[in-house]
Amino acid sequence: MADTQKKNRENRQSLSESESKKILSVYGVPVIVEKIAKTKEEAVRLSKETGFPVVVKGLGAKLTHKTERGLVHLNLENEKAVTDAADAISQEAGNDLEGFLVQPFLTGRREFVAGMFRDQMFGPVIMFGLGGVFTEALSDVTFRLAPLSDIDIKEMIGEIRSQKLLGDFRGEKKVNMQAIVRTLKGLSDLSLADADIAEIDINPLLVQPDGNIIAVDALIVKGKTNEHMPFPEPVSPESIRFFFYPKPIAFIGATTTMGKWGHTLPTNTVSGDYKGEIYLVNPKGGTIINRTAYKSIADIPGKVDLVVVTIPAAKVMELIPQLQAKGIKDMLLISSGFGETGEEGKKLEKELVKKAKEVYQLLKTHFTVQYDEVGSIGRRYRRGDEVGIIVSVTVDFQTLQDNTVTCRDRDSMVQIRVEIKNLPETLKKLFNDEIEFNKAGK
Template identity: 60%
Template sequence: EFVAGMFRDRQYGPVIMFGLGGIFTEALSDVTFRLAPLSETDVADMLDDIQSRKLLGEFRGERAADVNLLKQALMGLSRVAMEHDDILEIDINPLIITPDGKPVAVDALVVKGDSPEAEIFTPPVDPGIVGSLFYPKSVAFVGASGRLGKWGYTLLTNTIGGGFPGEIYLVNPKGGTIAGRPVYKSVKDIPGTVDVGIVTIPADAVLDLIPEFKKKGISNMLLIASGFAETGAEGALKEKQLVEKARAAGIYIIGPNTMGICNPHINFYCTGSHVRPKRGATSVVAQSGNMGNQLLAFAELQGIGIRGFCGSGNEGMITIEDYLDAFEVDPFTDTVMLYIESVKNGRRFFESARRVGKKKPIVMLKGGQTEAGNKAASSHTGALSTDSRVFNAVCRQAGIVKVEKSTELLDLSAAFSSIPLPKGKRVAIMTLGGGWGVVTSDLCEAYGLDVPDLNDEIIGIVDKILPPYWSRANPIDLVGENDLSIPMTVMEALMKWDGCDAVINLGIMGRRHMVSRLADSVRISDPTCPVDFLEKLNQALDDFEKKYVAHIIDLMETYRKPVLGVSMLKDAKDRTVYTVEGKKYMGLFFPTPEQAVISLSKMCEYCRWLENRD
């Protein structure tokens, strides 16, 4: 017995549901959702998405279900949803699979009535306007301060310290100077034009700024100030009034309650976090200031290049959908990284994300996975839906790569922006020791990746360079060989091999740290022992790692296969991403096999979505 249905969500519109039916519908909640209208691919994904999908095939002597008829039923629900606004919910339960494999509806509930009152959503902002916010030629700090710890000082010093080349104006009613720069008592006193006004004054005073901004010709406001919708009903009213007044004046607001914005490509670092990630192709939006700080700090530490970052705050005017639309047309954005807690227009979010995802991967971490479902639902279909269930289905349908941890968010963003997309899920593994290879093989199986057997050609190549007791299998155990040319040769053979789609290498990088620590221990324990040899070996390994990274990058450019590495050891100076001047791809090395395998698995999921998109 299965269940199929439809309901109308205020955020997302018509939603189709399919899953295990009868008494198991509520007991096991093995159901999946997709937004209507459904495509053939969406329907196939729904049938494959439930945990009980084996029951659709031949099972314990029962004939397989007629999948084509099931697909027709779901497509029929989709058509009804799109063509009949007066039908609010449909619940077909049970949908029994008869002995001859045909689905038969035994019971059904149809709820009719007036369509739910349409939500009033924030109007879209032109992508060109959003994109221009990352490229100001002049900024004004309204609420500039000379006191350490104040937002008006933190943002100012970060912007100056980051090397912003444009004009910087300071505004404070007290006048005087701050950091050796003149302070203007009012916006109208600024002598030049201003592209972005950075506002840190109290929330109650912001509304009065709108006429001043309009008169001065300032059309963009980065509103750091809090005290708006995030504080409750009174703050929400204040934010509503501000947005209405700003919109009437032709002023666009980032925020309120934003952590700031940065664009490393023009040395514009106007955030509350004094970290400055390098230039890259990953565009980032975070609805949380603390998460934004963490993401920027991790990106800087791991060598992940950033195209641009914005803390979207309360999104009173410019929403996550507006940023997605801007990133879609930005030629310098290759990957999109999101931390979100809510969306203001679910249907538009889905459509924007699906459109962007066809061109650029979107990696997303969602906080606040609530279970505030539709308590007044009349059917199983509506009762089983929750905010998180529908949202997760939206992400799968739109091709969003959804992760559960902030570390995975950085790992996936690094992978998508550094290495080629895999053409399949077959993985060759090269390891400096057997244990790592075993663990990585197990992880590959757990995350849906294949570890194929080596063919005779690969075995023949490796036979010539490794001792006769090598594994002669995938993973290839280099049995601790110290000949630095061996990993280069084996890597090239695996990249040429048409039997794999990606290569994971373990323990090749980071060996110099072992030698360095050995030398330190020798100096402490036996000062009479010469360590010249160890120092030379350490230098040789350092030189090798640079050549190895360059070799991998050249191979990726030649064969268009991703290579993911796991370092033996890392120190504070090591990065996840290693660049070579003038090269498109980069070396990618994680601290653990789990990070490498999960990243590759998620990349494969995205590629499968790309291949099957309509």
């Protein structure tokens, strides 16, 4: 990992262009060879060493949007042009100027953009697309979550509309695709290696006539980011098919009270000409919107692919065993009492997820464990659903109170409460038939 802490000794939010490029080069991003001048005279000397024509830019951590501010001077062909450019940059930048960047003036008809930003929910997001002055005008960009796989990168490159610019173009050779792959992979690796980096912007990523790409301008912004969130395990499309394409649906918490979710959702589904079976569940039974209301999920006569739950959060955990018994694998929860109720609800929600992951980590070193960390508790319910699943372990709100979990035999559906600290040993005894299930806990 590049030592970005040393690069940012002054605790600045933005790194300078030169500092940014040094870090990016460590991660395989091809960057332009440039020299730093502290004075106007040094800029002239370095320009002569580089060879005319050159580009001179203002250097400073606070100097952003350089082109718009007139801090970038292109195609300077002699010493006087460099001197005049340095004077203009000094006047515009003022006290924010830390020096000058001297670069060779490169030609190329095609410009791309690449970068990274951190989403509050999903973490680092990698971007690639058409760059230069067309970035905002045409919005021809694509995104993927880090870490990037080879397939992700291939798809990103294939998704932009400006595909013709990647091939032979007006006398210039096709783009070096491996260089683009290395650049996007480097951004992905850097975003995971340094959680303090909030944003990376490479624009333009210039395509030279020979097809090679080079980062002409770059910026890294450091700032406060959310605590690290592990990238979720991939979920197979088949495992969530019924969530998006359910046939029989059950609305739990259906009500005759207009305006409540329990009335609005089933009403809209019926009026929307839904073709599958619709079941309504209310503990009082009776009739709702001219349909039979069942007192419990168990009373529903047929199979259910998806349940839509509109009951209070405090009662949701009591519902899980009923869903398991019915073999229902997908639930859409529209409830209250969690994060939307305020800080206390958010805290409770985070504690529940944290505890579930702790139990998962504890067990996976001893057993084969299935855990759906996207939030669907008890996703696999009966032995008939998953051959080889012996015991289900459920983390619920009681877990937060007494550090116990529910263990449920997948054949008999008998359930017990077991202390988390005793869980691995208890399960070993159960699997070795050293203890009866109903006597293994309380």
